[in-house]
Amino acid sequence: MADIELRGVNFSYQKGRQVLHDINISVEHGKTIGLIGANGAGKSTLLKLLVGLITDYEGIIEVLGQPVEKKNLSDIRKKTGYVFQDSDSQLFMSTVYEDVAFGPRNYGYSEEIVQKKVMEALCKVHIENLKDRQIYRMSGGQKKLASIATILSMEPEIVLFDEPTIALDPKNRRNLIGILNSMPETKIIASHDLDMILDTCEETVLLSEGRIVCQGKTKDILKNKELLEKHDMELPLCMQDRRTNE
Amino acid sequence: MHMADALLSPAVAGTMYACSALTAGYSVHKIRLENDEKKIPVMGVMGAFVFAAQMINFSIPGTGSSGHLCGSMMLSAILGPEAGFLTMIGVLMVQCLLFADGGLLALGANIWNMAFYGCFIGGMVIWKYMMRNGMSRRKIMAASILGCIMMLQLGAFSVTLETLASGITELPFGIFLAAMQPIHLAIGLVEGLITAAVLIFLYEVRPELLWNYHETGEKKSRLSYKGVIAVLAISAVVIGGLLSLFVSSNPDGLEWSVKQVTGTTELESKGGIYVLADRIQSVTSLLPDYTWKEGNSAGGTTFSGIIGGIVVVVLCIAVCLIIRFFRCRFGDKGNNGKD
Amino acid sequence: MAKIDKAIKDIHTADNTSERNNSVHPVSWLLVTIIYIIAVVSFQKYNIAGLAGMVLYILIQCMWHEISIKDMIKRIWPVFLLTVLVGIANPLFDRTVSAGVLSMATLILKGIFCVTASYILFTHMGIRQICYALRILHFPKELVTILLLMHRYLIVLLKELERMQLAYKLRAPGQRGLHFKTWGSFVGLLLLRSIDRAGEVYDSMQLRGFNGTFQVFPERYNTVRSVAYAAVWCIAILALRIFPVFEMMEAAIWRILNLGV
Numbered sequence: 001m002a003d004i005e006l007r008g009v010n011f012s013y014q015k016g017r018q019v020l021h022d023i024n025i026s027v028e029h030g031k032t033i034g035l036i037g038a039n040g041a042g043k044s045t046l047l048k049l050l051v052g053l054i055t056d057y058e059g060i061i062e063v064l065g066q067p068v069e070k071k072n073l074s075d076i077r078k079k080t081g082y083v084f085q086d087s088d089s090q091l092f093m094s095t096v097y098e099d100v101a102f103g104p105r106n107y108g109y110s111e112e113i114v115q116k117k118v119m120e121a122l123c124k125v126h127i128e129n130l131k132d133r134q135i136y137r138m139s140g141g142q143k144k145l146a147s148i149a150t151i152l153s154m155e156p157e158i159v160l161f162d163e164p165t166i167a168l169d170p171k172n173r174r175n176l177i178g179i180l181n182s183m184p185e186t187k188i189i190a191s192h193d194l195d196m197i198l199d200t201c202e203e204t205v206l207l208s209e210g211r212i213v214c215q216g217k218t219k220d221i222l223k224n225k226e227l228l229e230k231h232d233m234e235l236p237l238c239m240q241d242r243r244t245n246e
Numbered sequence: 247m248h249m250a251d252a253l254l255s256p257a258v259a260g261t262m263y264a265c266s267a268l269t270a271g272y273s274v275h276k277i278r279l280e281n282d283e284k285k286i287p288v289m290g291v292m293g294a295f296v297f298a299a300q301m302i303n304f305s306i307p308g309t310g311s312s313g314h315l316c317g318s319m320m321l322s323a324i325l326g327p328e329a330g331f332l333t334m335i336g337v338l339m340v341q342c343l344l345f346a347d348g349g350l351l352a353l354g355a356n357i358w359n360m361a362f363y364g365c366f367i368g369g370m371v372i373w374k375y376m377m378r379n380g381m382s383r384r385k386i387m388a389a390s391i392l393g394c395i396m397m398l399q400l401g402a403f404s405v406t407l408e409t410l411a412s413g414i415t416e417l418p419f420g421i422f423l424a425a426m427q428p429i430h431l432a433i434g435l436v437e438g439l440i441t442a443a444v445l446i447f448l449y450e451v452r453p454e455l456l457w458n459y460h461e462t463g464e465k466k467s468r469l470s471y472k473g474v475i476a477v478l479a480i481s482a483v484v485i486g487g488l489l490s491l492f493v494s495s496n497p498d499g500l501e502w503s504v505k506q507v508t509g510t511t512e513l514e515s516k517g518g519i520y521v522l523a524d525r526i527q528s529v530t531s532l533l534p535d536y537t538w539k540e541g542n543s544a545g546g547t548t549f550s551g552i553i554g555g556i557v558v559v560v561l562c563i564a565v566c567l568i569i570r571f572f573r574c575r576f577g578d579k580g581n582n583g584k585d
Numbered sequence: 586m587a588k589i590d591k592a593i594k595d596i597h598t599a600d601n602t603s604e605r606n607n608s609v610h611p612v613s614w615l616l617v618t619i620i621y622i623i624a625v626v627s628f629q630k631y632n633i634a635g636l637a638g639m640v641l642y643i644l645i646q647c648m649w650h651e652i653s654i655k656d657m658i659k660r661i662w663p664v665f666l667l668t669v670l671v672g673i674a675n676p677l678f679d680r681t682v683s684a685g686v687l688s689m690a691t692l693i694l695k696g697i698f699c700v701t702a703s704y705i706l707f708t709h710m711g712i713r714q715i716c717y718a719l720r721i722l723h724f725p726k727e728l729v730t731i732l733l734l735m736h737r738y739l740i741v742l743l744k745e746l747e748r749m750q751l752a753y754k755l756r757a758p759g760q761r762g763l764h765f766k767t768w769g770s771f772v773g774l775l776l777l778r779s780i781d782r783a784g785e786v787y788d789s790m791q792l793r794g795f796n797g798t799f800q801v802f803p804e805r806y807n808t809v810r811s812v813a814y815a816a817v818w819c820i821a822i823l824a825l826r827i828f829p830v831f832e833m834m835e836a837a838i839w840r841i842l843n844l845g846v
Binding site (some may be wrong): 250255271 | 668671674675677695696715737782
């Protein structure tokens with residue numbers, strides 16, 4: 001059974017302004033799916049639907065076999081991590097340790113287990129040394145890694161990323177791609193950074209104005225210059241280079 | 247203005263702590279009853295917002311000076327009085343504990359003077375009462391100005407009482423009051439105008455964020471301009487009358503404050519103050535507990551208080567009209583006004 | 586601008602210093618400071634000799650913890666002005682002019698001592714220590730949560746404000762403050778950004794099992810040192826409050842001199 005299943009999902013914030021039209025996606029366990037599309041295509045909305053931040057949709061959404069409804073939310077959220085676009089919104093405690101420990105503590109683990117989970121999560125993203133750092137003193141790249149650690153400490157089965165590479169410098173971006181590839185969880189990555197999508201996702205969904213335009217192997221979609229340009233995007237930089245060289 | 251520790255005696259400070267703690271307890275109770283999880287994070291971030299907003303310099307047209315924001319009225323118009331009060335406590339505590347601004351002992355008094363009146367008088371009484379039949383720009387303007395003036399007048403009055411009750415200064419009650427109230431009238435007016443500007447902006451952009459906003463109620467009835475003026479006038483007369491009773495110990499005080507407000511700075515010369523001081527000194531030094539000076543008919547001073555009140559009302563209306571004028575003239579080009 | 590910079594710097598200082606020396610329990614610090622302030626404030630208004638003895642606490646703390654006198658004077662200045670303003674009338678209205686001068690001097694000294702004591706506390710407590718102490722003293726959880734969040738978002742919003750002000754100033758050169766036509770929209774925008782931010786923060790908390798308040802977890806302090814610290818200082822402060830140390834020292838010196846002669 002698929003980890004994430006969307007069938008015929010429609011959603012609108014206000015009456016008459018539909019944001020998502022008839023979305024059908026199925027994500028197998030352990031897969032990484034890229035979600036691409038221009039600004040306002042509905043990527044973030046789709047991710048929010050999956051964790052129940054928005055609940056008044058039409059259609060069927062199932063996460064780990066459970067329909068996304070009020071009564072299942074705490075179960076689903078325990079197993080589904082969401083990495084926000086703006087790390088400053090994600091990290092609200094004063095130090096890294098406190099923040100990474102926030103989730104496990106809320107789920108009632110004892111302090112020793114919390115500590116173990118926090119250290120494991122920090123090791124996975126290689127920021128053990130930043131454990132006691134005040135968050136407002138960290139760089140953008142460090143904050144991004146810390147916010148991923150806050151999710152990993154809850155040991156989720158699914159992780160959703162909203163624009164993970166935005167505002168990162170090339171080195172931090174490289175580092176993040178490495179970490180994304182090392183994570184065994186089921187992942188959905190929403191981004192404009194097509195090179196990153198190419199490096200991390202086997203499959204990709206192209207959204208345009210709330211509709212799925214195309215769904216399939218990442219390489220096939222990101223090679224298709226016409227398709228991308230029709231939906232306000234460009235070829236990934238690495239492919240552009242190859243073309244000019246040829 | 248933050249009270250300093252040195253201006254309070256332990257007894258007064260303790261009393262003010264008790265008053266503030268009681269109100270805080272009530273507010274926490276109310277918040278828990280509401281059981282709205284989302285409110286706490288909003289309160290935290292709004293506290294940080296107030297802190298930041300207090301650092302903005304607002305240039306006051308035509309004076310060359312600049313004003314500042316206290317923010318409790320604004321907070322309770324958005325979060326409601328109880329949540330606003332708790333948030334202001336947060337702001338004052340951070341200022342006191344993290345910035346050593348305003349003393350530890352004076353914290354209770356500061357919470358009372360700066361948060362209580364703005365949230366519970368300004369928010370719970372004035373805002374709630376005036377918005378009960380729906381909101382409008384005028385009503386927001388009137389409620390903000392009235393609320394902020396009330397809040398700062400009462401706050402300044404409390405500062406005076408607290409300082410005098412602590413036996414810190416030898417300054418006679420009347421003179422102290424006459425020095426405090428008019429200054430805070432001006433401060434209150436500026437605070438009111440800033441608050442009104444921000445709340446009107448919010449009302450036009452995202453009205454659902456305002457406390458007690460009901461979309462349906464809006465069309466039901468609109469408080470007429472006359473009604474607003476009447477409310478303003480009555481409250482100003484009442485406040486003026488009451489205050490002047492207190493000021494009756496020093497009949498010159500109010501005159502002086504009125505002059506300050508109207509701008510004629512015919513302040514007595516140094517000699518004048520000395521003579522006055524001498525006269526009052528002869529009374530105060532005889533009576534350790536300061537009592538009302540005899541020979542002043544309460545009626546007479548109340549009358550002069552009402553005149554002072556009228557001046558305040560006229561001033562408020564004038565400012566409203568001026569702002570309205572400017573909004574009609576220039577404002578509507580820039581913002582897609584709803585009105 | 587300068588004010589914002591100063592506030593940001595203050596937050597950094599508080600965090601730095603509180604990270605350095607944290608073996609004494611924050612409740613001990615709070616207790617000693619409050620007792621000191623109450624002792625100072627409770628002096629009679631003419632008892633300047635007794636009050637002067639209270640300077641010992643400040644001197645010892647400053648020397649012990651190497652607190653910068655320069656920073657401290659900057660702190661004292663506004664309160665000094667305030668107390669002078671309130672006290673200035675005392676020479677006119679008090680029993681005699683000399684009594685008035687005495688009571689004014691006492692008031693000013695009280696002001697200086699209290700602010701200094703608060704400043705010493707401030708250099709020893711970061712937000713974590715404060716919240717921990719407040720929880721122990723049974724402050725409502727909601728309030729502690731508000732404080733923690735406020736501290737976290739202060740710098741975010743202050744920097745936001747700084748950027749907005751810079752953008753404003755660059756397009757409105759020579760203005761001293763915010764023009765009144767922009768009062769509403771400028772502050773309103775900051776407000777909207779704050780509210781939106783709060784919404785996102787709440788989402789992020791919700792996704793990690795938030796149930797209304799934060800839990801503040803115990804930190805490790807040296808109990809013996811904490812108790813000893815509080816006990817020694819409380820006794821010392823009470824002694825300073827009861828015995829006029831300077832007068833006694835003077836008397837002792839005279840006695841020794843007399844004996845010598």
